Amino acid sequence: MQRRTFFTGAAAMVAAPVFAADAIPVIDTHVHLFDPRRPQGVPYAGPRGQPPQIALPEAYRQQISGTGIVGAVVVEASPWIEDNLWILERANSDAIFVGVVGSLDPSRPELGEYLNRFSKDPLWRGIRYARVWQMENGKQVLKPGMAEGLRLLAQAGQTLDMANPSFDLLRGALLAMDAAPDLTVVMDHMPSLDPKPETQGLYDFLIRELAQRPNFAIKLSQVMHKDDNNVTVTAPRARLDQLMDAFGENRVMFGGDWPNSVGTATIPEALLLMRDYFAGRPKVQAEKYFWRNSQRIYKWKKRAASQP
Secondary structure: OEOOOOOOHHHHHOOOOOOOOOOOOEEEEEEOOEOOOOOOOOOOOOOOOOOOOOEOHHHHHHHHOOOOEEEEEEEOOOOOOHHHHHHHHHHHOOOOEEEEEEOOOOOOOOHHHHHHHHOOOOOEEEEEOOOOEEEEOOEEEEOOOHHHHHHHHHHOOOEEEEOOOOHHHHHHHHHHHHHOOOOEEEEOOHHHOOOOHHHHHHHHHHHHHHHOOOOEEEEOOOOEEEOOOOOEEEOOHHHHHHHHHHHOOOOEEOOOOEOOOOOOOOHHHHHHHHHHHHOOOOHHHHHHHHHHHHHHHHOOOOOOOOOO
16 A cells, blocks of 8 residues: 555645644654764664754754644664763753653663663653564573563663564564563554565464553554565555554554654654544544553653643
């Protein structure tokens, strides 16, 4: 399915959603901040094939003008420890940002020290880390020290974001939750995993397994994404329906993925797509998807009068 397939009626005629005064407010749970002009550079500066992006609060403000986005969660795009402080400083500079998901390795013995340090900032909500496993005799197992770190994260009431979805990553999420049942795990960009006919059965099995874990949530983000041939495609509505049916209205969130989405979908396009999708569902589901679930999962506090 190619991009904008969901757009119907008058919505298909406009390039960006018009935010009405009585529309549902939006918390964007997936924004990256970085600046490649820094003397030391950055390990990531935006999507491949695009010019380096300058992803700062003022640039994000320009992207969301008129969209109805009233708050955002920053997700770290750098593995450098010191950059956790850098994004906290940038997020604190603008009340549009209600939370920060940093980047730490849960298997490292100094995890507790870093969690204690960064958690002093009320914007700190958790960490993003993907490869929690290693291979032993052809089998996925948690890395040494990982179980202890994940349990420490859970005890701190913080989330573990994981991306980008793959079959190994979904199995890794199951391992993480087996080791730390109280840990809240958020799978970013879940619709971007495109199963092939020969892997559809495995996909369905893993979705069913993950759905049985009440602390597992997903971002219905990157609905428009690049496929293996670098062509922009849109996840079929049937896949979104499957994910909604499996995880329910309480475990899904919106994410714009700026500026990783540059060259694929603008924030207004992503919003229009998902507003069109939820237009056929009860309003309470849309409210949960666009903001309520993010508050419950990330436990963010409002910083501006416009935030719900």
